[in-house]
Amino acid sequence: MTYNTPEDYINAMREAISSGAHTKAQELSTQALKHYPDREDIKKCADILAPSKITSVKRPIDKGWQKSREWVSQQRRDRKYLNQWVAVRDGELLAIGSSIDDLVEQIDDTNDVFFTVIY
Structure with missing residues (x-):
């Protein structure tokens, strides 16, 4: 045509x-x-x-986040803190609660804090 x-x-x-x-x-x-x-x-x-463009950026691994994820993984394997919210920074437990709001109330500085539920 x-x-x-x-x-x-x-x-x-x-x-x-x-x-x-x-x-x-x-x-x-x-x-x-x-x-x-x-x-x-x-x-x-x-x-x-136009086709979608994907760009990726290689960033250095944040050791604090890595430590926090490792801590959470260990608690899941050990079956500790099941069904509870946890706040972790640099691999150290900061707070435990029944909701993320509970955690935020307990922590003054939430920068670089890893929030998750242990399941």
């Missing part, structure tokens, strides 16, 4: 999306962008239909 105007491309993209042909709509947006790179409506369509 031949598309003579930007509107032809946009209409074809709409039809493709309506019929569930998302890959076709994406291909059309790429073609339209090649033919009409300065058209804002085409740029917008191409941006919307």
